[in-house]
Amino acid sequence: MIRYAAAIVLTLAALPARAEVDIQEVTSDSGITAWLVEEHSIPFTALELRFRGGTSLDAPGQRGATNLMAGLLEEGAGDLDARDFTRAVEELAATFNYDAYDDTFTVSAKFLTENRDEAVDLLRSSLVEPTFSDAAVERVRAQVLSIIRSNLTDPDEIAGEAFSKQVYGDHPYATAGEGTLESVAGLTRDDLVAAWQNALVKDRLFIGVVGDITADELKTLLDDLLSDLPQNGPALPDAADLNFDGGTHVVEFDTPQSVALFGQPGMSQDDPDFFAAYLLNTIVGGGGFESVLMQEVREKRGLTYGAYSYLLDKDGANIWMGSVSSANDRVAEAIEVIRAEWARIAEEGVTEEQLEAAKKYMTGAYPLRFDGNGPIANIIAGMQIQGMPIDYAATRNDKVNAVTLEQVNRVARELMQPDKLTFVVAGKPEGLEATSN
Incomplete structure (x- = not known):
């Protein structure tokens, strides 16, 4: 459901493979910290945001809310509807990608140096001003329900769901982050707004940036992009009580x-x-x-x-x-x-x-693995969230x-x-x- 805009950016992403990268820690004036790898050989930057929590933050009875919300962040923001938002991203030759996993909510962005300010402003609007219009909700809901129906006849998905139920018991891991036909059908706009407010919070945010940007420029970018996000969210789930019976x-x-x-x-x-x-x-x-x-x-x-x-x-x-x-x-x-x-x-x-x-x-x-700005940004964000x-x-x-x-x-x-x-x-x-x- 997440579209990729402007394939030109992908052609700029390739850099020589390397594992020794010069990573510097950057902290903005408002206290937002990121890891940066400067790479000025091409006028392009990759940004990776990882929020700890992911689909495990779904409220009881609202399984699938975080996943559905992820598909809606590009479906209209600020005064732009879904079509206008997509057109604006494409005109900037940028890509934005939003994904929800068991433990993380991720936002990946790629943009050209000449369009950096406009791209960051557009990305910011999707993070702090999503519209969640009724039309967009129903369109993306239908896409998610279609995926769930397909999974019901996929042996790999069936085995995965059964394994999770067997091992994780009543933990959120026990059920698919996409939700069920019943839970997704019952989600309201208020549920999605709550999922958005719970998932995108600054005290669980880890950031990797790679490309044509200096530390001082990144400090400004971080504050412009992220200062309006809420500071705190709900508590994370407790550890799962694992059940491996040997059977x-x-x-x-x-x-x-x-x-x-x-x-x-x-x-x-x-x-x-x-x-x-x-x-x-x-x-x-x-x-x-x-x-x-x-x-x-x-x-x-x-x-x-x-x-x-x-x-x-x-x-x-x-x-x-x-x-x-x-x-x-x-x-x-x-x-x-x-x-x-x-x-x-x-x-x-x-x-x-x-x-x-x-x-x-x-x-x-x-x-x-270090084969481009995007992969490196992903790796260094992952290093932070894993405490490396x-x-x-x-x-x-x-x-x-x-x-x-x-x-x-x-x-x-x-x-x-x-x-x-x-x-x-x-x-x-x-x-x-x-x-x-």
């Missing part, structure tokens, strides 16, 4: 291929052992075709096109999860193999060869390389919990002994 749960759905999600408790990114856990996950299921799960499930047995795992660090939950899809008559074997490998690695650990390959993969891939030091980008690979085999195998023994590895399957799996249906 296999099946949601019956008529499809030739079952989708299985699996998970267990994970590790916070601020844990001293996080890099060891990250390397362990790379070996187990996060390292592409060389990972253990891909080798055992795909390459040796041909049970799937892919089996993956990853560490998920949410504000209210840390989990280690993964996924695999397989034909209904083969998914039971795929799950059996994953369980067996999980238990084997927990007991035996990994090899020095596997660790060195994982380090090479992780350190080699990292600089490739300002020199993290420069020191990250050194920390990866410092991890020893002994650390990784100790983490494997302590973190991997085969008895809690829980599977949720959407499909019509054959020969699978389910804990519940």
